[in-house]
Amino acid sequence: MARSLVERTLASVTHTLEQTLFAEDIARQPGVLQSLDPRVKLVSVLALLLAVSFARNLWVIAGLYLLVLSLAWVSRVPLGFFVRHVWVALPFFTGLVALPVLFNVVTPGAPVLTLWSNPLIAITAQGLRAAAFLILRVGTSVSLAILLVLVTPWNTLLRALSVLRVPSVFLLILGMTYRYIYLLLKTASDMFEARQSRVVGRLQPAAQRHLVTNTMGVLMSKSYGLSQDVYLAMLSRGYRGRPRTLDRFTMQPRDWLWGAAALSVAVVALWLGRG
C-alpha cells in the first residue's frame, strides 16, 4: 500500500538523521584522512579538484579516481557505500547532460553505432570519448567532495573555511544553521509522530495538505521564537555584533607533508594531463 505523505515525511526525516549519524561515525574513525588537519584536507581537495577539472587525459582522471578510492579505503570509508553513493545518482544528472554529446549531431566524428542512416544519426567515437570525459570528471570530483565531507565532521569543515578567508560572522551563521537544523528536524518529526499516533486510517489529500501547511507554520513560528531567544543568549554572554572565534587547529609535520604530497600530485596530474 502506498505510504501517506506523513509517513513518507517521517521516513525521510529519520533517514536524513540516520545518514548524518552514519557520516559522523565515519568522521570519527581512526583513519588516515581523519587524522589530518581539516585545513590541509580542504586545500588538498581543492587542488585535486582543479587537476580533475583541467586534465585532458582520460587515464590521468581515471588515475585520480583510483587515488580517491585508495584514500577512502585507508580512511575506513566503506567502499561499497562510497561508490554507490556517487554512481547511483550520477547517471540521472550527468548522464542526461552527456547523452546528446554521444551523437554525431553534437560531436561529429567516426560513427561507431549508426541508429538512422538518412539523415545520419550515429554515436561517434569522439562522442563516446567526450561523454566518458564528462562522466568520469564529474564522478571523480563528486567523489573527492563526498570523501572530504565523510572524513571531516561538518563543524570542523566549516571552521576550516577560515583558511579561505571566509568572514567569521558567516562561519558563525553557518555553524548555527547546522546546529539548529537538527532541533527543527526533531521538532518536525515529533509533530508528525504525534499526529500519526492520533490518526486512524488514511487522511484525505486535502487533510494531508492542511497538516503540512500547519506544520510549516508552526515550525516557522517556533524557529522565529528560537532565533530571538538564541540572540538573547548570545547577548547575555557578551556578544556585541562582532563575533570572535578561535581555531584549535595545530599543524603537525605530517600535515605539512600530506599537503605537499597532495599539491605535488595535483601538479603532476595537470602536467601529465595537459593533452
Added chain:
Amino acid sequence: MQVEPVFEVEDAHFSYDRRQTALAGVSLQVGRGDKIAILGSNGSGKSTLLKLLDGLYFPQRGVVRAFGQPLSEDRFNDETFAFDFRRRVALVFQDADVQLFSPTVWDEIAFAPLQLDLSEAEVKARVAEAVQTLRIEHLVDRAPHRLSGGEKRRVALASVLALRPEVWLLDEPTTGLDPRSQSWLVDFILEQAEQGGTFITSTHDLDIVSEIADRVYVFDETHRLAAEGPTEQILADRELLLRCNLIHAHRHHHGDVMHAHPHWHRPHAEHVHEA
C-alpha cells in the same frame, strides 16, 4: 554591616507586545553573596524577571539597578558598561537548546571568554578549567544536539562558569534532570556560592529551595510578588504556597470521611503530605 547591593528593582512592569503582562509592579533587593530563590508557578513572570536582571529586557515602568547603575538600552550602548556587566552577571537559560548555540561543546564554552576579548591562552585556560570542574572532558568535541538532558545542563553551566561571573541567574535549572543530576546541580551551586558568588534561582521545584536559597521571593498568578522572607518561613506558609499554585490540595478518603490537606510532588520521589 551594610551588604553591597547587587540588584535593586523598584516597581518594575513588563509586558510582551504591550498586551501580555509578565511583571506587574515588582520590587526586590539582592545583596552581594545572597542566595535567593524566586518561586512561582508557570507563567508567573520568573523568567522575565531574570531577563530584566540580566539586562536583556528593560522595564517599561519602574527601575532595575545593577551595582548601583540603572539598566537601560542606552546604558548597554556604552561598550565599557556592557563589557563590565556581561563579565559580572551571567544567566543560565531554562532551555539548554537556546543556551547551546555553537557547533561543538568546546566552542560553546569558549564563546563568552572570546567575546570578552580575553587572550587566546586565557580563553583556552578558562575552557580547560570549566571542563574540568564540570567533569565533561569526554564531551568537548561533541555537537550539542547529541547530548542528553543532563549533559546539556552541565555544558550550559560550563559555558557560564568560563566567564567566572560574580552573579549567577539560573532559570529553572532542575527542569528535565534525573535525581542524580539534580543532586549534583545542588552541590555545584553550593560550591560556587561558597566561593562568594551571588545566586538567584527561579524555580517551582520546592524540593531544592531550602538547599540553594537563604531567602525566597514568591510570585502569585497576578505577576506580582506575594511574599518575601527567609526560606524556612516561606516554605512553612502552606496557605501562601497553595494560593500561589506551588502546592495543591489533595483529597482522599479515610474510611468514610473525605480528608483534604496541602500536598506537593517531590520530583522522582515520594509525595509529601501535611497532616
